[in-house]
Amino acid sequence: MASVTFEQVTKQFGDYTAVNNLNLEIADGEFLVFVGPSGCGKTTSLRLLAGLETISSGNIWIGDRPVNQLSPKDRDIAMVFQSYALYPHMSVFENMAFSLQLQGNSKADIKKRVQSAAAQLGIETLLHRKPKELSGGQRQRVAVGRAIVRQPAVFLMDEPLSNLDAKLRVQARKEISKLQHDLKTTFIYVTHDQVEAMTMGDRIAVMKDGILQQVDSPANLYNNPANKFVASFIGSPAMNFFEIEQTTAAGNPVLKIGDQTLPLPSSVNLGNNPVTLGIRPENIYHPQYLPPDIHSIKISAIVNLIEMMGNELIVYLQTSDNIEFVARIDPRAEVAEGQELSWLFDTERLYFFDRDMETVLA
Numbered sequence: 001m002a003s004v005t006f007e008q009v010t011k012q013f014g015d016y017t018a019v020n021n022l023n024l025e026i027a028d029g030e031f032l033v034f035v036g037p038s039g040c041g042k043t044t045s046l047r048l049l050a051g052l053e054t055i056s057s058g059n060i061w062i063g064d065r066p067v068n069q070l071s072p073k074d075r076d077i078a079m080v081f082q083s084y085a086l087y088p089h090m091s092v093f094e095n096m097a098f099s100l101q102l103q104g105n106s107k108a109d110i111k112k113r114v115q116s117a118a119a120q121l122g123i124e125t126l127l128h129r130k131p132k133e134l135s136g137g138q139r140q141r142v143a144v145g146r147a148i149v150r151q152p153a154v155f156l157m158d159e160p161l162s163n164l165d166a167k168l169r170v171q172a173r174k175e176i177s178k179l180q181h182d183l184k185t186t187f188i189y190v191t192h193d194q195v196e197a198m199t200m201g202d203r204i205a206v207m208k209d210g211i212l213q214q215v216d217s218p219a220n221l222y223n224n225p226a227n228k229f230v231a232s233f234i235g236s237p238a239m240n241f242f243e244i245e246q247t248t249a250a251g252n253p254v255l256k257i258g259d260q261t262l263p264l265p266s267s268v269n270l271g272n273n274p275v276t277l278g279i280r281p282e283n284i285y286h287p288q289y290l291p292p293d294i295h296s297i298k299i300s301a302i303v304n305l306i307e308m309m310g311n312e313l314i315v316y317l318q319t320s321d322n323i324e325f326v327a328r329i330d331p332r333a334e335v336a337e338g339q340e341l342s343w344l345f346d347t348e349r350l351y352f353f354d355r356d357m358e359t360v361l362a
Contacts, residue, residue, distance in 0.1 A: 001185050002063035002076070002153035003028045004049065009058035011044055011210075018044040020210040022058070031180050031187045032215075033201035035194055036233070041210035042190045046156050049188065050079050062153060078147035079156040082163065084139050086131040086146075092118075093127040096146045110149075117148040120179065137168045144176070148183070155180075157189045161196065173199055194234055198222070206230050228358035231278055231351060237314060240284075240325040242277040243355070246270060258321040262297045265347040270361055278351035281314070281328035285344040289330040296344035301325070303339045317343065 004026040011019040019041045026032045034042035047053040049060055051072035060067050067075050078099075086095050093114055100110045118124045121141045131139055140160060147155055157176070161169045177200050180187045191197055197204045198218045205215040206229075214226040218234075225231035231239045245256040246264070253264040255277065264270075290296060301317035304324075308331070315327045315335060327343060335341070352361040 001028050003030075003061075004154060004186060004188065005059075005061040006045070006049075007059040007061065009045070009048060009060060010056045011041075011048055011053060012056045017210050019048065022212055024205060024212060024215060026186060026188060028063075029184050029186055031177070031189065031200060031202045033197040033204045034188070034190045034207060035192065035197040035204055036207035036213075038192060039209075040207040042192075042205075042207050043158055044210075045207070046079075046158055046188060046190050049075075049154075050077055050156055051075055076153040077156055078150045078152040078154075079158065080143050080147050080160045082159040084131075084143040084160075084163075086139060086142060088131050090130070091127065092123065092129055092131070092134070092142050092145075095131070095142060096127075096149050099146065099150055113149045113151070114145075117145040120148065120182070121145050121175070136164050137172065140164060140168075140172060141175075144179070148179075152185070154186045154188065157187065159191055160189075161191075162193075169196075176200065195236065198234070204234075206233060224360075225351070226360060228276065228278070228353045231353070231360075235280055237281045237326045237328065239278045239280050239351070241353075242323065242325070244275055244277045246272075246275065257299060258319050258323045260299055260319065262299065262345075265295075265297075265350065268350070268352065270352055273361075274355035275361065276353040276355050276358075278353060279325075279345055279349060281326045283346040283349035284325070284327035284329070285346070286327070286329045286333035286335065287342060287344060288333055290344050294344070295347045297347055298342040298344055300340060300342050303335055303337050303341070306335060306337060 006022045006024040009019060009022040022045060034045060036042050044053060048055055055068055062075060096114045096117060097110045100113060118127055121144060123141050126138060161172050164172060173196060189200060201218060203215055203217055204221055206213045208229050214221060214230045221230060221234045242257045247254055247256055249261055255262045255264050301319045303315055304318050305316040307314040311331060313329050313331050313333060315329055317327060318324050354361055
């Protein structure tokens with residue numbers, strides 16, 4: 001097991017900067033998830049750590065060893081790829097044993113380590129099969145098992161669940177999280193799926209355009225995003241944003257959203273800069289189901305579309321001046337398309353962002 005440190009790491013492909021001055025410390029035994037949209041630099045960061053790409057500047061450390069100049073085989077890492085990269089002509093046992101054979105391990109040691117990993121993953125009965133005889137979920141387990149047998153200091157996983165269907169992804173998330181807990185080894189996991197990131201990571205590193213935006217626990221990323229991008233990326237459905245104006249009514253500070261005026265909560269001081277208001281769909285309430293301890297402000301909107309999810313309703317709304325937003329509400333609420341209601345915003349869960357810098361104001 002080992003810690004991992006990115007120290008002012010930059011990667012350029014010609015004039016394009018894929019990773020820009022990445023500074024990040026990953027603790028020994030931590031499960032860290034890189035998340036962000038396509039092209040944000042998360043996979044490039046993983047490949048730099050693995051030695052599959054060369055660093056343009058900066059340093060990467062695994063434990064107390066700088067690994068910039070080491071080949072991938074000397075970095076004591078194991079990687080699980082999106083495609084699984086199994087050898088089609090080899091059995092499951094042979095796929096899992098291959099790297100150990102290259103290292104010169106004894107047959108007895110190889111057999112012991114392969115069977116132990118197979119037992120952990122529940123694939124003992126598949127060891128004689130070829131990859132073409134396996135389901136997607138079984139192939140994913142074999143790819144993970146091939147990494148486990150190497151007993152590396154660090155596991156690297158590049159979107160390993162993207163080829164699975166929705167039900168299998170949920171199951172595999174649980175299995176990988178349990179595996180990391182049992183092995184107590186450093187896991188670094190790349191995904192574009194924020195649900196995977198939130199449910200699996202001890203901490204999440206959110207990236208955009210090659211730049212690390214914020215690294216924190218799932219709860220802190222959700223509750224205390226550093227900027228508008230993080231706020232929009234973490235959470236599903238995504239946070240609603242409103243371009244607002246600050247003004248006064250009867251001498252009191254108010255917010256204008258389109259042609260509607262809302263009182264400004266007394267705890268908020270926004271200064272004079274242009275401001276964007278953010279609120280998550282789950283912090284917008286139907287008037288029938290406002291919890292008793294919630295302080296709210298009202299905004300009128302018409303129901304455009306309703307998605308029944310069983311345990312909740314996703315309601316797409318539009319104001320009279322065509323401002324759209326989404327609410328996530330109690331499934332017992334009585335709503336119908338075309339209906340106009342006064343929707344209630346939880347004043348304790350409002351976020352304010354500088355419109356130009358997109359950083360959090362309050």
